[in-house]
Amino acid sequence: MYMNRNPKEKPCRLYLRVSPQEKKKITELAESCGIPVAEYLRKRALGYTVKAVVPDAFYVFNEKISELLNRELSPETEAAALKLFDDIYAEITDAPKQSKKEIIREVAQWQAQASGPSSPD
Incomplete structure (x- = not known):
C-alpha cells in the first residue's frame, strides 16, 4: 500500500482505461517485479525503472x-x-531513473508488440 509522507495529505486516485492486452502485459510486468500493479505504474510514471525480483x-x-x-x-x-x-x-x-524520452520509447515499443504487426499500406 502507498504510504504518504505527510499523514494530513489525502492520496488522490487516477483512473485509466487499457486494452485487455495492455492490462495483461502491465500485470505480468508488475508480478515479475513482485509489486502491485498500482505501485508498478506509479514508479514507472515517476521515471524509475523497475527490476524483476x-x-x-x-x-x-x-x-x-x-x-x-x-x-x-x-x-x-x-x-x-x-x-x-x-x-x-x-x-x-x-533502479535508476529513466528520462521521459526513454520511457516513451519503451512504452511505444511494448505497445507495438501488444498490438501485433502492422499491416503494410
Whole structure:
C-alpha cells in the first residue's frame, strides 16, 4: 500500500482505461517485479525503472562467494571477488531513473508488440 509522507495529505486516485492486452502485459510486468500493479505504474510514471525480483540464484551466488572469501586468499583475488560481487549486486538491484524520452520509447515499443504487426499500406 502507498504510504504518504505527510499523514494530513489525502492520496488522490487516477483512473485509466487499457486494452485487455495492455492490462495483461502491465500485470505480468508488475508480478515479475513482485509489486502491485498500482505501485508498478506509479514508479514507472515517476521515471524509475523497475527490476524483476532478485532471483534465488543471486542468494546462492552470495553464499558461495562469502564462503570463498572466508578462505585464505591473496589480496588480489579477494579484491577481484569483492568487485565482482559489487558489480553483480548493482546490476541486479539498482533502479535508476529513466528520462521521459526513454520511457516513451519503451512504452511505444511494448505497445507495438501488444498490438501485433502492422499491416503494410
